[in-house]
Amino acid sequence: MANSAAGTLMIIDRLWERVEKQGPVCLGLDPTPELLPEGFSHRYQNMAQAYWAFNKAIVQATLDVVACYKLQIAHYEALGLAGLACYRDTLRHIRANKGIAIGDVKRGDIGSTAAHYAQAHFQGDFEADFLTLNPMLGSDAVAPFLHYVQSGEKGAFFLVRSSNPGAQEFQELPCSGKPLYMHVAGRVWAWGERFVGRCGYSAVGAVLGANPHVLTTVRKAFPQMFLLVPGYGAQGAGAQDVAPALQNRNGAVIVAARSILGAHKGKPDGAKNFADYAHQAVLTMRTEIQKCLS
Numbered sequence: 001m002a003n004s005a006a007g008t009l010m011i012i013d014r015l016w017e018r019v020e021k022q023g024p025v026c027l028g029l030d031p032t033p034e035l036l037p038e039g040f041s042h043r044y045q046n047m048a049q050a051y052w053a054f055n056k057a058i059v060q061a062t063l064d065v066v067a068c069y070k071l072q073i074a075h076y077e078a079l080g081l082a083g084l085a086c087y088r089d090t091l092r093h094i095r096a097n098k099g100i101a102i103g104d105v106k107r108g109d110i111g112s113t114a115a116h117y118a119q120a121h122f123q124g125d126f127e128a129d130f131l132t133l134n135p136m137l138g139s140d141a142v143a144p145f146l147h148y149v150q151s152g153e154k155g156a157f158f159l160v161r162s163s164n165p166g167a168q169e170f171q172e173l174p175c176s177g178k179p180l181y182m183h184v185a186g187r188v189w190a191w192g193e194r195f196v197g198r199c200g201y202s203a204v205g206a207v208l209g210a211n212p213h214v215l216t217t218v219r220k221a222f223p224q225m226f227l228l229v230p231g232y233g234a235q236g237a238g239a240q241d242v243a244p245a246l247q248n249r250n251g252a253v254i255v256a257a258r259s260i261l262g263a264h265k266g267k268p269d270g271a272k273n274f275a276d277y278a279h280q281a282v283l284t285m286r287t288e289i290q291k292c293l294s
Contacts, residue, residue: 009198010152011129012226015100016199018067019250023286026102026228027062027278028257029055029090030072035261037271048082051075054274055090058261059099061275065282067253068100070228071128088125101128102228106159108134108141115144122148130155132207132228135184142191146204149195155203155226158188160218163209163231182217189222201226201251208245210237210254215244219251227252232285233259243292256285 009017031051033041041050059069076087094101103126107117114137121131122145133145135158148154161171161181171181185206192204201224208215210231218225227245231237233256245252263281264270270277 008152010195010203011100011155012195012201012203012205013197013199015068015130015155015226015253016197016201016250018100019253022065022067024246024250024252024254024289025066025282025286026068026070026253026255027058027066027260027282028070028072028104028230028255029058029261030075030257031055031261032075035258035265037264037274039271040274046079046082048076048079048086051079051083052086052089055086056093057275058278059090059094059097061279062260062282063097063099065279065286066099068102068130069094070102070104070132070255070257072104072257084126091126091128095127095129100130102130102132102157103128104132106132106134108137110137111140111144114141118144118148122154129153130157132157132159134159135188139187139191146191146195149203152197152203155195155205157205157207157226157228158184158191160185160188160206161208161211161214163211163235163237167209181214182221185218185222185225189225192225196224199250200224210235210241212241212244215242219244219247223247223251228255229253230255232256239288239292242289246289246293249290249293254285254289256281260285 044050076083091101103121133156173180188206192202195203205226207228210229229242229245232254242254260278260281264274264277
């Protein structure tokens with residue numbers, strides 16, 4: 001175990017504890033102009049400033065009911081330098097308030113380039129607690145990120161089987177008697193088995209879309225692999241679909257973004273109380289999932 005010498009909690013232990021206390025909801029902070037309350041953006045000089053104010057209000061309203069936050073960097077990159085400043089400030093705000101932030105950056109490149117990506121997103125302006133990564137270039141491209149994981153303070157979720165409709169074109173291809181994604185899952189576990197925390201899960205986990213067959217198969221094969229599960233809510237998956245990811249109500253976080261960030265839409269007081277509606281949407285999602293686990 002990476003923490004055995006110092007005896008301190010690893011980042012995966014912190015995430016496990018938050019799931020234990022606050023449930024498995026991972027809130028995707030992926031703002032768009034359409035998700036902002038009516039008239040909200042008019043108060044600010046640009047959309048990046050509006051996103052920052054929106055994110056800050058959402059985090060303050062939900063910090064006590066979510067396990068973690070995931071920021072898809074594309075939503076911020078699309079706004080240029082101001083958007084990246086918003087990404088930076090949102091990450092800092094979450095972490096300063098003792099929340100856990102996942103940088104959804106899906107990086108993956110040759111080793112020398114990967115080292116710079118790892119430096120950029122595990123320290124400095126864009127520092128996150130976990131990153132999403134693409135494993136397809138293999139072990140040498142992954143090594144720079146695992147160097148940071150070794151400290152016990154960082155973690156990674158590698159793409160294993162994504163939630164988009166086209167995932168089956170490659171990820172489901174048969175290979176030596178099983179789908180390609182299962183070979184990827186096996187390699188991810190091989191990278192992560194030396195980073196198991198006190199909680200019994202590794203700080204190197206897998207991104208698995210909300211497909212009950214896939215979740216059941218991977219969970220059975222790799223019980224100590226922590227899972228990041230996108231696809232809930234606006235992408236069409238429900239509580240029954242994601243339930244196989246969890247063991248004893250833990251071991252995974254379930255991602256929702258639009259269904260929570262836009263929960264105020266259509267409400268008479270939505271523009272004023274958007275953060276409260278987000279808080280309630282998290283509680284509703286958590287309850288729905290927990291009912292399927294009883």
